[in-house]
Amino acid sequence: MRDFVCRTCYRLQVTSSDTSARSFVLGAFAILAGGLWCAGGVAPDYFPGTWKANPVKTKLSPGTSDLRKSELMIVDDMGLDQYRVTRTTSDGKSSTVGLWFDGRERFSAPDTGVVGVKVSSYHFRNTIKGPKGTLVSDWLVSPDGKVLTNKRKGTGTETGRVIDEQLVYDRQPDR
Numbered sequence: 001m002r003d004f005v006c007r008t009c010y011r012l013q014v015t016s017s018d019t020s021a022r023s024f025v026l027g028a029f030a031i032l033a034g035g036l037w038c039a040g041g042v043a044p045d046y047f048p049g050t051w052k053a054n055p056v057k058t059k060l061s062p063g064t065s066d067l068r069k070s071e072l073m074i075v076d077d078m079g080l081d082q083y084r085v086t087r088t089t090s091d092g093k094s095s096t097v098g099l100w101f102d103g104r105e106r107f108s109a110p111d112t113g114v115v116g117v118k119v120s121s122y123h124f125r126n127t128i129k130g131p132k133g134t135l136v137s138d139w140l141v142s143p144d145g146k147v148l149t150n151k152r153k154g155t156g157t158e159t160g161r162v163i164d165e166q167l168v169y170d171r172q173p174d175r
Contacts, residue, residue: 046122046141048077051148051169061152061165067091073169081118099126112157130157146171 055069070090075083081101088094100106101118108114112130119125124139133155140149150167 044121045077046145047083047124047139047148048075050074050172050174052172054147054168054170057166057168059166061161061163063156063159063161064163064165065089067093068167072172081116099124101125128154128157132160133157135163 051073053069053071053073058069060066060068067089071087073088074086076086078084078098083099083101084096085099086094086096099116100114101116101124103115103117105113105115108128109130112128114126114128116124116126122141122143126137126139128135128137135152135154135157138149138151140151141147142149148169148171150169152163152165152167154163155161156163
């Protein structure tokens with residue numbers, strides 16, 4: 001008889017003629033470990049997709065263009081908590097920005113720093129600090145994945161105006 005110690009530190013007594021027990025134990029641990037890794041290793045990402053502004057639910061701060069209520073936003077997953085966001089408004093103008101939610105500070109201008117954090121697979125947060133103020137922008141996806149809400153609160157980093165608004169978007173069918 002010889003001792004066998006598995007990775008979870010349980011000591012099993014296995015005889016040389018009883019290798020089927022050892023094979024069973026090792027196989028069971030391999031399946032369990034593989035299942036846990038697959039299930040918990042990578043959470044689904046609910047942020048990417050095509051989102052259309054919901055003008056009825058959107059509440060803008062004074063000074064924000066009403067065109068924001070008509071925008072179509074496409075969020076592409078670029079990997080490693082990085083996203084490309086393309087917004088197109090009803091007047092046909094579009095803009096594209098990159099968003100990172102990896103906790104590192106990046107600069108959108110020499111004096112404007114942005115730190116993005118992925119709070120969960122449903123919640124992303126950008127904190128933007130500029131010469132005239134700080135703005136916190138929370139992106140929240142509903143549990144069913146059908147509604148994206150962007151809550152923006154603080155002071156405009158370039159304008160200094162007070163911002164307290166909520167932009168609501170409805171998910172559109174995949175393009």
